[in-house]
Amino acid sequence: MKTIILATAIRILIPIFIIFSVYTLFRGHNHPGGGFIGGLIGAIAFVFHTMTHGPQQTVDTFLKLNFYGYPRQPNQSRSLYLMRMMRVNVWRRRKMARHPEIKHRMIRIESVYIIATGLLLAATSGVVGLLSGQPFMHAYWADFYIPVLGKPGTPILFDLGVYLLVIGVVLKITFVMSEE
Amino acid sequence: MNHLLIMLPMLIPLYGAILSLFSWRYVRAQQFIGILTQVCLLIATFLLLFDVNENGIRTTQIGSWPAPFGITLVADLFSSMMVITSAITGMAIYLFSIKGLDKARQTFGYYPVLLILQLGVSGACLTGDLFNMFVWFEVLLICCFVLIALGGTKPQLEGAIKYVTINFLATGFLLTGIGVVYGIMGSLNLAELAVLVRTPVSHPALITMAGMFFLIAFGIKAAIFPLFFWLPASYHTPPIAISAFIAGILTKVGMYALIRLFTLIFVTDQELTIPLFTVLAGFTMVIGVFGAASQNDFRKILSFHIVSQIGYMLMGLALFTPLAIAGSIYFIIHNILVKTNLFLISGVVAHRHGSFALKKLGGVYLQQPLLSVLFFISAFSLAGIPPFSGFWGKFMLAKAGFEIDSFVIVFVSLAVSLITIFSMTKIWNEVFWKKKPVSDPLLEVMTEREKHDNRLLHLPVVMLVGFILFIGLYAEPVVAMAQLAAEQLLNSELYINAVLKK
Numbered sequence: 001m002k003t004i005i006l007a008t009a010i011r012i013l014i015p016i017f018i019i020f021s022v023y024t025l026f027r028g029h030n031h032p033g034g035g036f037i038g039g040l041i042g043a044i045a046f047v048f049h050t051m052t053h054g055p056q057q058t059v060d061t062f063l064k065l066n067f068y069g070y071p072r073q074p075n076q077s078r079s080l081y082l083m084r085m086m087r088v089n090v091w092r093r094r095k096m097a098r099h100p101e102i103k104h105r106m107i108r109i110e111s112v113y114i115i116a117t118g119l120l121l122a123a124t125s126g127v128v129g130l131l132s133g134q135p136f137m138h139a140y141w142a143d144f145y146i147p148v149l150g151k152p153g154t155p156i157l158f159d160l161g162v163y164l165l166v167i168g169v170v171l172k173i174t175f176v177m178s179e180e
Numbered sequence: 181m182n183h184l185l186i187m188l189p190m191l192i193p194l195y196g197a198i199l200s201l202f203s204w205r206y207v208r209a210q211q212f213i214g215i216l217t218q219v220c221l222l223i224a225t226f227l228l229l230f231d232v233n234e235n236g237i238r239t240t241q242i243g244s245w246p247a248p249f250g251i252t253l254v255a256d257l258f259s260s261m262m263v264i265t266s267a268i269t270g271m272a273i274y275l276f277s278i279k280g281l282d283k284a285r286q287t288f289g290y291y292p293v294l295l296i297l298q299l300g301v302s303g304a305c306l307t308g309d310l311f312n313m314f315v316w317f318e319v320l321l322i323c324c325f326v327l328i329a330l331g332g333t334k335p336q337l338e339g340a341i342k343y344v345t346i347n348f349l350a351t352g353f354l355l356t357g358i359g360v361v362y363g364i365m366g367s368l369n370l371a372e373l374a375v376l377v378r379t380p381v382s383h384p385a386l387i388t389m390a391g392m393f394f395l396i397a398f399g400i401k402a403a404i405f406p407l408f409f410w411l412p413a414s415y416h417t418p419p420i421a422i423s424a425f426i427a428g429i430l431t432k433v434g435m436y437a438l439i440r441l442f443t444l445i446f447v448t449d450q451e452l453t454i455p456l457f458t459v460l461a462g463f464t465m466v467i468g469v470f471g472a473a474s475q476n477d478f479r480k481i482l483s484f485h486i487v488s489q490i491g492y493m494l495m496g497l498a499l500f501t502p503l504a505i506a507g508s509i510y511f512i513i514h515n516i517l518v519k520t521n522l523f524l525i526s527g528v529v530a531h532r533h534g535s536f537a538l539k540k541l542g543g544v545y546l547q548q549p550l551l552s553v554l555f556f557i558s559a560f561s562l563a564g565i566p567p568f569s570g571f572w573g574k575f576m577l578a579k580a581g582f583e584i585d586s587f588v589i590v591f592v593s594l595a596v597s598l599i600t601i602f603s604m605t606k607i608w609n610e611v612f613w614k615k616k617p618v619s620d621p622l623l624e625v626m627t628e629r630e631k632h633d634n635r636l637l638h639l640p641v642v643m644l645v646g647f648i649l650f651i652g653l654y655a656e657p658v659v660a661m662a663q664l665a666a667e668q669l670l671n672s673e674l675y676i677n678a679v680l681k682k
Contacts, residue, residue, distance in 0.1 A: 110204065112204045113204070116201035119194075119197070119198045119201070123191070123198065127191065129244075130187060134183070134244060135240045135242060136187045136191075136242050138244045139243065139244075
């Protein structure tokens with residue numbers, strides 16, 4: 001279903017979806033929202049992208065990390081080499097992708113790993129209380145406010161875990177269904 | 181420390197599952213993580229049992245929310261014994277799966293799902309909140325659905341659909357029951373409910389009605405007489421490692437929930453519940469064992485026997501004396517171990533001889549004498565022949581029955597034991613004793629590697645037989661512990677005081 005209208009529209013919509021989902025995630029402790037809803041809203045962005053460009057393109061755009069590198073020259077100092085590598089990887093990425101000498105490695109982020117990370121965060125947010133002799137999921141809150149997001153605390157970690165879990169599950173479902 | 185000890189039986193499988201998900205592509209790593217998790221779980225559950233045995237009922241409030249409002253986890257002797265038994269079974273299943281399950285299934289998330297199933301069992305046994313219990317049963321249901329359907333062969337899907345449809349019905353009843361209870365009493369904490377039920381202003385008829393919803397829901401999950409038909413239709417379809425675990429644990433968790441609720445909460449109308457349970461227990465035993473007698477497939481016979489054995493557990497609840505409940509508890513522990521073991525033995529036989537059908541099998545005694553001895557011990561335990569574990573459970577139940585003059589149900593249970601021996605003898609004759617009917621030359625010649633694998637498959641069976649012999653020959657401490665657990669169940673004040681801290 002590749003239409004130019006949709007393809008143009010989602011370029012604007014995707015950041016909006018993602019920003020709004022993060023906002024929903026953080027306001028969820030005291031207002032409507034939270035990890036589950038936030039995750040669903042965030043997943044809409046990826047679902048739309050898959051609908052217009054197909055699953056392969058979505059994976060290439062969002063779920064692939066490219067690392068560029070080249071072998072260290074004989075007389076090059078370590079610090080210079082590391083700086084070059086950083087430059088290659090951080091602010092000259094587009095150009096480097098086509099450079100003949102540069103090798104690049106890809107890491108594909110499987111949705112299973114997103115799910116697992118989410119579970120890990122959610123479970124660990126409860127263990128924090130356990131380790132200090134309090135019951136499981138005992139909440140610890142910071143003393144200060146962050147302007148838009150509110151007060152940080154361990155329950156945020158739990159919500160973040162749920163957020164990642166939901167995104168991971170929806171992505172997995174979307175990819176499997178669109179491949180069939 | 182107290183909080184940590186109760187949480188560990190749930191946290192260890194959860195973290196194990198997370199680690200297995202991270203090593204999704206590496207089956208070896210998943211196997212290693214699975215075994216490691218099970219060992220840790222076994223140690224943690226032993227520690228929990230010792231702690232509860234020494235210090236009485238232990239509780240923890242999740243998120244520091246005080247008792248009637250938040251979720252409470254309660255570990256009393258009964259639940260710790262359940263958790264420890266499930267850990268032992270899980271250990272055996274993991275040892276079996278490494279060689280006994282095909283690679284394709286192992287790569288598609290078998291290990292994480294099995295660990296989450298283990299988490300669900302721990303959760304359902306340790307929770308002290310009605311709705312939380314419902315959630316854990318959902319976790320069990322989803323995991324079982326995945327496990328039964330994993331691999332996607334036609335009979336598996338058929339079994340999975342039957343299993344899930346009927347269990348969704350059970351879930352519906354359970355949720356309705358919870359809704360009714362919440363509507364009447366405005367609380368879901370088990371201890372708070374136990375207090376409210378015993379106050380004179382509550383409505384006994386409505387509470388009994390809610391109790392019937394729970395009876396139907398957990399009756400389906402535990403496969404009690406009119407609601408058992410899904411069990412023999414689905415348990416023989418998945419590979420043996422999966423069906424052994426589900427067959428061993430799941431129905432007993434349903435039974436655990438029944439015993440917990442009908443000793444703690446729904447005790448107001450015992451003129452109705454006790455005769456009802458007696459009739460159901462009798463029919464469950466008889467129908468199950470007759471169903472088994474008519475089958476000609478190793479696993480189907482065992483599946484029907486699960487139904488029959490559930491009757492004994494229900495019988496303890498029907499007699500409702502301390503000794504009878506203790507008998508039920510002992511019988512549940514014994515039955516989880518024995519039933520899992522018999523399923524695993526059928527798996528070892530099928531791995532070597534390629535079939536579950538009694539007609540095609542034969543001559544196992546000549547080729548695998550050790551396996552035959554192991555089967556002999558397990559089968560006699562199941563039938564309840566004196567030195568083995570089944571005897572003590574049945575003995576306690578029968579004695580409790582004679583004490584309150586319920587001769588009919590005791591007579592039925594003893595008669596059913598006889599027919600159980602008949603079924604076990606049938607398996608013994610057909611599989612182990614008679615000559616092998618047709619020798620398929622392809623199956624006869626096994627490579628060295630396959631023979632080695634088959635020997636490794638004996639390991640979990642030997643381990644389980646060790647535990648069965650332990651609780652049979654050295655029954656005294658286990659029986660004493662079951663009696664203590666029954667005391668705790670019948671003296672609800674202990675539970676209420678531990679949770680509400682009065």
